[in-house]
Amino acid sequence: MAEDFSVKFTDKQYLPDPSVKKNSWIGDYQKAYNAFIKDPDSFWDKNASELHWFSPYSKVKEWNFPHARWFPDGKTNIAYNCLDRQVQNARRNKVALIWKGEEDTERIYTYRQLYREVMRMANGLKKLGVVKGDRVCIYMPMVPEQIISMLACARIGAVHSVVFGGFGAAALHSRITGAEAKVVITADVTFRRGKSIPLKHIIEEAIIDAPSVEHVVVLRRELHQPVEIHREMEVDFYDLIKDVSPDCEAEVMDAEDPLFILYTSGSTGAPKGIVHTCGGYMVGAYYTTKNVFDIKDNDVYWCTADPGWITGHSYVVYGPLMNGATIIITEGTPDYPDAGSYWRIVEDFGVTILYTAPTAIRMFMKMGEDWPDKSNLSSLRILGSVGEPLNPEAFEWYYRVIGNNRCPVVDTWWQTETGMHMITTMIGEPMYPGFAGKPIPGVVADVVDKDGKPVPHGTGGFLVLKEPWPSMFRAVFKDPERYQKYWDTIPGYYTVGDLAVKNKQGYIMVLGRSDDLIVVAGHNIGTAEVESALVSHKAVAEAAVIGKPDDVKGNVIKAFVILRLGHEPSDRLKNEILYHVRITLGPIAMPSEIEFVTSLPKTRSGKIMRRVLKAKEMGMDPGDISTIED
Numbered sequence: 277m278a279e280d281f282s283v284k285f286t287d288k289q290y291l292p293d294p295s296v297k298k299n300s301w302i303g304d305y306q307k308a309y310n311a312f313i314k315d316p317d318s319f320w321d322k323n324a325s326e327l328h329w330f331s332p333y334s335k336v337k338e339w340n341f342p343h344a345r346w347f348p349d350g351k352t353n354i355a356y357n358c359l360d361r362q363v364q365n366a367r368r369n370k371v372a373l374i375w376k377g378e379e380d381t382e383r384i385y386t387y388r389q390l391y392r393e394v395m396r397m398a399n400g401l402k403k404l405g406v407v408k409g410d411r412v413c414i415y416m417p418m419v420p421e422q423i424i425s426m427l428a429c430a431r432i433g434a435v436h437s438v439v440f441g442g443f444g445a446a447a448l449h450s451r452i453t454g455a456e457a458k459v460v461i462t463a464d465v466t467f468r469r470g471k472s473i474p475l476k477h478i479i480e481e482a483i484i485d486a487p488s489v490e491h492v493v494v495l496r497r498e499l500h501q502p503v504e505i506h507r508e509m510e511v512d513f514y515d516l517i518k519d520v521s522p523d524c525e526a527e528v529m530d531a532e533d534p535l536f537i538l539y540t541s542g543s544t545g546a547p548k549g550i551v552h553t554c555g556g557y558m559v560g561a562y563y564t565t566k567n568v569f570d571i572k573d574n575d576v577y578w579c580t581a582d583p584g585w586i587t588g589h590s591y592v593v594y595g596p597l598m599n600g601a602t603i604i605i606t607e608g609t610p611d612y613p614d615a616g617s618y619w620r621i622v623e624d625f626g627v628t629i630l631y632t633a634p635t636a637i638r639m640f641m642k643m644g645e646d647w648p649d650k651s652n653l654s655s656l657r658i659l660g661s662v663g664e665p666l667n668p669e670a671f672e673w674y675y676r677v678i679g680n681n682r683c684p685v686v687d688t689w690w691q692t693e694t695g696m697h698m699i700t701t702m703i704g705e706p707m708y709p710g711f712a713g714k715p716i717p718g719v720v721a722d723v724v725d726k727d728g729k730p731v732p733h734g735t736g737g738f739l740v741l742k743e744p745w746p747s748m749f750r751a752v753f754k755d756p757e758r759y760q761k762y763w764d765t766i767p768g769y770y771t772v773g774d775l776a777v778k779n780k781q782g783y784i785m786v787l788g789r790s791d792d793l794i795v796v797a798g799h800n801i802g803t804a805e806v807e808s809a810l811v812s813h814k815a816v817a818e819a820a821v822i823g824k825p826d827d828v829k830g831n832v833i834k835a836f837v838i839l840r841l842g843h844e845p846s847d848r849l850k851n852e853i854l855y856h857v858r859i860t861l862g863p864i865a866m867p868s869e870i871e872f873v874t875s876l877p878k879t880r881s882g883k884i885m886r887r888v889l890k891a892k893e894m895g896m897d898p899g900d901i902s903t904i905e906d
């Protein structure tokens with residue numbers, strides 16, 4: 277871990293219009309924060325009580341460091357809170373979900389329609405023998421059926437594990453076997469940039485030697501050339517739900533029952549199955565969506581993330597639906613058929629809240645202001661950012677060009693493990709470009725040195741969370757040691773693994789990871805997973821990867837590779853190795869550069885010193901290399 281270091285930044289401030297604060301749910305940030313600190317349990321009780329509980333909890337939390345139980349004896353169901361609650365009130369015929377495909381296709385579900393589809397899918401899963409507690413892997417493109425599948429699992433108490441559709445067969449296999457999924461739900465193809473990209477063969481490969489899998493449900497979208505269904509194992513999505521009852525009572529779940537597992541990269545070894553539970557996660561996702569995005573009934577809300585990531589779980593699906601919002605999802609990419617596609621969606625549907633990633637914003641910056649200028653963006657009211665630091669230049673562009681100097685920008689810092697937003701600038705508060713903001717009411721965060729002592733403003737340190745929060749992860753699936761590790765690194769706190777700095781006003785700027793994770797275009801990639809994909813190629817003896825700064829993606833992956841005896845470096849071999857990574861891990865984990873080397877810097881205990889590689893790559897001082905082997 278790095279020692280304290282000083283960080284330079286400016287004090288430039290943007291002041292929002294006073295009306296923003298006046299009309300917001302949260303009102304004055306400091307007042308809300310003080311109320312939370314004065315009595316955290318009442319604060320969370322008040323938020324939780326806005327949701328439906330089949331039977332109430334008698335206490336808010338039990339905290340035995342580092343294990344929490346929230347609303348422990350309460351009984352609820354998050355899918356019930358997303359759907360039944362809305363159908364029972366004036367939102368019955370309100371649009372819940374708009375799906376926008378490529379080539380001008382769209383599908384729209386009202387709350388009632390979504391509710392009925394979810395119940396049918398829930399009954400379909402039951403027909404396959406899925407019961408409460410079983411794991412279901414969802415590996416699908418961004419289509420309504422992906423969301424319907426998630427909600428159907430939640431409705432019957434099955435634990436979903438959504439795997440991003442961009443992962444390859446090996447990555448998918450390890451996630452299916454890790455979670456011991458009984459059923460996998462997938463699609464034949466995903467449509468991207470006007471082409472259909474087959475998915476089903478990836479599943480076919482991924483379920484070899486995955487003995488837990490009993491059925492594969494296949495959504496067939498490619499109507500011209502429907503894929504064959506192998507009946508001994510597979511079932512067509514719509515056949516499965518054709519003759520089932522459209523009624524399915526929501527399972528009464530204990531607040532602490534698991535809701536989902538979501539795999540995230542670790543700095544060492546296999547990806548970690550982050551476990552979230554029904555009650556606490558529900559309250560965290562609900563509260564933050566309501567207050568950070570200030571959702572109101574006439575908002576049209578668009579989060580561009582894929583439900584394969586935590587952002588999609590909390591802020592495409594659960595949070596907004598619990599708030600009765602109209603949500604938009606699209607399978608399209610921001611640059612197809614041209615760089616105006618996102619802005620046309622904003623204009624067409626009258627999007628009021630837009631939540632996207634810095635990497636997308638930087639890409640738009642590169643493509644120029646003409647594109648957004650072609651569309652009328654005046655419906656926008658709030659802009660959000662997530663996944664990596666929103667650098668001041670990107671903030672300024674987003675605020676000025678997209679928000680017309682009018683919309684608050686909420687740069688939200690959080691993680692798969694936290695389940696909900698933790699740090700941001702609540703709307704109505706002054707914004708400091710480059711700084712995510714302050715801990716939201718409900719969260720206690722700080723920047724500390726390695727002993728846990730707060731560092732003065734201007735000095736970099738480790739970001740920690742000091743108190744439990746409802747949507748904190750409860751476990752790393754089947755790996756208690758890795759759970760413990762988060763809490764042992766800096767005694768007494770949850771160490772998030774990011775470096776950060778505070779300004780005089782107490783705003784936090786997140787600087788990047790302090791461990792071996794690489795954040796590429798907002799996606800966490802574990803060095804270990806990429807390195808093991810590289811060495812599984814027959815020509816590769818050893819490999820090390822580092823993140824290299826990139827204008828658009830934040831970071832790209834550079835790989836250093838030592839070849840096995842008998843293999844010579846060549847461009848052809850480079851491409852072969854890249855192809856191998858694409859097929860095993862998926863395109864998102866592909867290095868953008870491979871350099872063949874004959875040795876790697878290592879400690880005497882044999883650990884690769886990636887920091888030395890990185891310093892050399894960037895022409896910087898590698899720092900203390902006294903532990904280097906050679």
Ligand code: WTA
Pocket residue numbers: 540585586587661662663664665666687688689690691692693712772773774786787788789795798799800
């Ligand atoms: C990074 C995504 C700076 C950070 C929600 C964190 C950010 C990791 C921000 C979690 C932000 C996320 N500013 N960095 N606003 N948001 N990060 O689990 O390094 O996919 O630890 O969750 O992304 O990534 P994850």
